[in-house]
Amino acid sequence: xxxxxxxxxxxxxxxxxxxxxxxxxxxxxxxxxxxxxxxxxxxxxxxxxxxxxxxxxxxxxxxxxxxxxxxxxxxxxxxxxxxxxxxxxxxxxxxxxxxxxxxxxxxxxxxxxxxxxxxxxxxxxxxxxxxxxxxxxxxxxxxxxxxxxxxxxxxxxxxxxxxxxxxxxxxxxxxxxxxxxxxxxxxxxxxxxxxxxxxxxxxxxxxxxxxxxxxxxxxxxxxxxx
Amino acid sequence: xxxxxxxxxxxxxxxxxxxxxxxxxxxxxxxxxxxxxxxxxxxxxxxxxxxxxxxxxxxxxxxxxxxxxxxxxxxxxxxxxxxxxxxxxxxxxxxxxxx
Numbered sequence: 001x002x003x004x005x006x007x008x009x010x011x012x013x014x015x016x017x018x019x020x021x022x023x024x025x026x027x028x029x030x031x032x033x034x035x036x037x038x039x040x041x042x043x044x045x046x047x048x049x050x051x052x053x054x055x056x057x058x059x060x061x062x063x064x065x066x067x068x069x070x071x072x073x074x075x076x077x078x079x080x081x082x083x084x085x086x087x088x089x090x091x092x093x094x095x096x097x098x099x100x101x102x103x104x105x106x107x108x109x110x111x112x113x114x115x116x117x118x119x120x121x122x123x124x125x126x127x128x129x130x131x132x133x134x135x136x137x138x139x140x141x142x143x144x145x146x147x148x149x150x151x152x153x154x155x156x157x158x159x160x161x162x163x164x165x166x167x168x169x170x171x172x173x174x175x176x177x178x179x180x181x182x183x184x185x186x187x188x189x190x191x192x193x194x195x196x197x198x199x200x201x202x203x204x205x206x207x208x209x210x211x212x213x214x215x216x217x218x219x220x221x222x223x224x225x226x
Numbered sequence: 227x228x229x230x231x232x233x234x235x236x237x238x239x240x241x242x243x244x245x246x247x248x249x250x251x252x253x254x255x256x257x258x259x260x261x262x263x264x265x266x267x268x269x270x271x272x273x274x275x276x277x278x279x280x281x282x283x284x285x286x287x288x289x290x291x292x293x294x295x296x297x298x299x300x301x302x303x304x305x306x307x308x309x310x311x312x313x314x315x316x317x318x319x320x321x322x323x324x325x
Contacts (some may be wrong), residue, residue, distance in 0.1 A: 022296060029299060033306035040310050048321055054267060066258060073254050081247040083287050091238045205278070209290045213282045220274035224261035 021199045023187045028203040032210050035173075039214050040115045042166050046221060056155025061225050065162075068119060069223035072112050073215060079108030080212040083205045085179070093195045095188065102185045103209065116171055120164075128152070128160050163222055170218060173211045180204045246288040253281050 050057045086101035123129075152160075184204045187193045193200050257277045273296045287293045292300060 025295070026302065028300060029302055033302070036306060037310060041313075044317055046316060047318070051321075058267060068262075070254065070258050074251065075250065077250045080285060080289050081243055084243040088238045088240055088243065152251055206290055209285055210261060212289075213285050216281050216285070217275070217278050219263070220257060220271075220278055224257065224274050225267065225271055 019197075019199075021202075024199045025202060025206070032206060034067055035210055037168070037212075038218075039166070042162070042169070043217065043221070046166070049155070049162065050225075053153075053155025053158060057159050058225060060156045060159035060163075061222060064223050065119070066223050068115060069219055072115055073219045074095050075108050075112050076212045076215050079105045079112075080209050082108065083208050087198065087205055089203055090188075090193070090198050090201060091094075091195060095194070098201075099185060099188055102188070106178055106181050106185075107182050109174050109181070111158055113171060113174055116167065123160070166218060167222070170211070170214055173214070177204075177208045177211050179205060242288065246284050250281055250284055253277055253284075 082101045082105045086105065088096045088098035089095075089101060181204055184193065184201050187200060257274055260273060260277075261270065264273065286303070291301070
């Protein structure tokens with residue numbers, strides 16, 4: 001009875017932390033499949049309108065710069081490599097190299113976004129804007145023109161709508177990926193990710209690869225079909 | 227600290243990812259090179275997407291580690307892609323008879 005008053009006897013034995021790394025990865029793959037559906041249905045939308053306005057889609061696609069598109073593709077592919085190498089480095093216990101490779105990955109993501117912003121600015125400069133519903137309500141016809149501009153053909157309007165929405169959603173995912181990699185790098189520095197506990201980095205890596213795969217399909221869709 | 231014994235044991239190295247990356251770069255250059263060399267717009271798109279699928283296969287199998295995961299991962303992938311394929315086919319079966 002007096003034992004219950006003894007602090008050492010009332011100490012609860014420490015439970016071993018339950019971990020299921022395979023479950024963690026499998027669950028993350030399930031989330032990635034929802035992302036595939038998100039972009040997949042936009043691809044279907046593109047397919048339907050391309051079929052209806054083939055000539056206008058091809059004309060509009062011609063105005064996108066293949067060199068810039070290819071460069072961005074190579075940057076993302078390289079960043080996928082660096083994130084894989086970071087995981088290899090982590091498993092070999094080389095924390096410094098892991099950190100450096102994650103930083104390179106983030107820099108690649110940033111470069112992609114900067115290049116993408118230049119592309120969008122070039123389109124804005126040519127009068128092809130994103131416009132609000134109020135602009136359309138005011139009778140400007142095409143949602144991608146400023147007041148007073150010549151109306152673009154319907155097919156080209158649809159191409160640019162799809163271009164902005166799809167590459168915009170993709171760019172948003174790059175931003176999210178960047179934040180996740182930054183968070184992972186902080187966890188690495190603090191020691192909560194290490195050689196024996198890599199699953200958070202592995203899952204963030206999976207997210208980054210998905211963003212890369214989406215771009216692998218976006219690139220020919222918009223840049224190579226003229 | 228519990229260890230993750232479920233993961234298939236294989237030696238990690240820097241070589242395999244670098245080789246896969248070089249293959250991806252080659253396929254990217256190939257995609258750009260063949261673009262616009264076909265008379266039919268449909269053929270262009272199909273070829274571009276075929277090469278993109280090969281690239282995606284490499285990324286999924288090697289970069290995303292699917293080769294080294296439990297078989298159930300692959301079945302999940304097939305299920306997800308199969309579901310999307312059904313959506314795709316049903317939609318174009320409908321659309322094909324409308325316009």
